[in-house]
Amino acid sequence: MQPHQDSRDIAVRHDGHVAIVELVRPPxxxxxxxxxxxxxxxxxxxxxxxxxxxxxxxxQGKAFCAGADFTGGPTDPQMPRRLYKHAVRLFRTRKPIVAAVHGPAIGGGVGLALVADFRVTCDAARFAVNFNRLGIHPGFGLSVTLPRLLGVQQATKLLFTGRRITGREAVEIGLADVLAPDDAVLEHAVMFAQDIAASAPLAVMSTRATLRQGLADAVSGAVDREASEQEWQVRTADFAEGVAATAARRAAVFVGK
Structure with a gap:
């Protein structure tokens, strides 16, 4: 089936029992x-x-998702709270999801990738939960989803340092599941999805619901705190410095204010 636009920035097409949903805000x-x-x-x-x-x-484009765009300057302090209410609904959906992470997944982009049950990636991809490097508390439920997937220690290391890791490293630590060739991430993600689709659909959804029991509720509670922390931190000098330093590709000089 030919792709169609369900919104200006999202295209959907079907390959058998697999629906391919693509973000269309390149790059x-x-x-x-x-x-x-x-x-x-x-x-x-x-x-x-x-x-x-x-x-x-x-x-589509060079990145999977670079998170929220802070390049335009100060953000609306209430925006994360509104956005995260929608994000919680993603965690409440019932069909299994495979994320095709072909390029950078940064900040909230990692949060979006962790809505999925599985992640297919490549050597060219990069993952970074860089909130603390921007001077802000992590969001998009990552305070729940990242330690749930990696364990508290590994998740804490990535959150505190904001370290950028390759797709290969992501697979090695369990952040991603499949390492595909750089030019075939979507193809391999669809093959993975088709393998899941060969199983009985009602049984798969039932098993998924059992395995993810309580996850959406935990994310809902977490994003309330995440948004509360972000609301005051976006007004700090450290956040302004973090955003400016990132845009200028220089080391930030934080002052704790």
Whole structure:
């Protein structure tokens, strides 16, 4: 089936029982409240589509998702709280999801990738939960999803340092599941999804619900605190410095204010 636009920035096409949902905001695929809202609507519609058994979440452009765009200066302090309410709904959807992370997943982009059950990536990809390097508390439920996946110690190391790791390193530590050739990430993600789709769909959704029991509720609680912390931290000098330093590709000089 030819791709069609469910929103200005998201395209959907089907390959058998697999729905391929692509972010179309190249090159960085920054998200905002509207994009996450539209993504929720598409995922919820696919939940009601019996022909869809698995979703592949992918992106066009050089990045998978570089998170929220702070390059324009100070953000609305209330924006994260509104956006995260939509994000929680992503965790409540029922169909299994495979993320095709072909390029950088940064900040909230990692949070979006962790909505998925599995991640297919490549050597060229980069992962960084760089919130603390920007001078802000992590968001998008990462305070729950990252330690749930990696364990508290490994997650804490990535969150505190904001260290950027390769796709290969992501697979080695369990942040991603499959390492594909750089030019075949989407292809391998679809093959992975088709392997899942060969199983009985009701049994897969039932098993998924059992394995993820309590996850959406935990994320809902976490994002309330994450948003509260971000609301005051976006007003700090350290956040302004972190954003400026990142834009200038220099080391930030934080002052604790």
């Amino acid at each position: 960085h695929n920054y998200f905002d409240e509207a994009l996450i809202h539209d993504l929720v609507a598409i995922f919820e519609r696919l939940d009601d589509d019996a022909s869809c058994r698995v979703i592949v979440l992918a992106a």
